[in-house]
Amino acid sequence: MTHVITSLCLRDNACSAVCPVECIKEGSPVEQWPNYYIDPSTCIDCGACIPECPYNAIFHESEVPSAFQANGGEILNRAGLTGHYEGVGHDGDMITLETTRTLAPGEVVDLTESIKLNQAFCR
Ligand code: SF4
Numbered sequence: 616m617t618h619v620i621t622s623l624c625l626r627d628n629a630c631s632a633v634c635p636v637e638c639i640k641e642g643s644p645v646e647q648w649p650n651y652y653i654d655p656s657t658c659i660d661c662g663a664c665i666p667e668c669p670y671n672a673i674f675h676e677s678e679v680p681s682a683f684q685a686n687g688g689e690i691l692n693r694a695g696l697t698g699h700y701e702g703v704g705h706d707g708d709m710i711t712l713e714t715t716r717t718l719a720p721g722e723v724v725d726l727t728e729s730i731k732l733n734q735a736f737c738r
């Protein structure tokens with residue numbers, strides 16, 4: 616088992632600094648790999664990254680929701696989406712994304728595709 620970064624990730628880079636085994640990778644190119652990703656072969660399941668994420672994007676693999684229900688206003692960041700997002704990251708750097716969509720109140724989203732995406736990016 617491993618931890619997984621889902622498409623709620625907005626690349627603010629808060630999690631990677633606390634990972635004791637440096638297994639959190641920045642997706643690149645950003646249009647194709649818009650999130651950060653956890654290398655499942657290196658993650659030791661310590662859970663230290665979870666509370667660092669301001670967007671609650673990180674889950675244990677067994678708890679990644681197949682029916683995540685939005686409160687409204689959460690931002691989904693997935694390849695193929697076309698929404699523009701600007702924010703400020705953990706380090707104070709500007710973040711600009713072009714692959715987002717804002718979720719509506721009560722909208723239900725399957726986040727489990729991120730399990731394979733973490734595996735694929737880190738292969
Ligand atoms: S659970 Fe621990 S080892 Fe795994 S990615 Fe998070 S901080 Fe790193």
Ligand code: SF4
Pocket residue numbers: 620623624625626627628629630631650651667668669670671672673
């Ligand atoms: S802290 Fe959350 S939003 Fe920031 S890079 Fe990590 S998973 Fe993505």
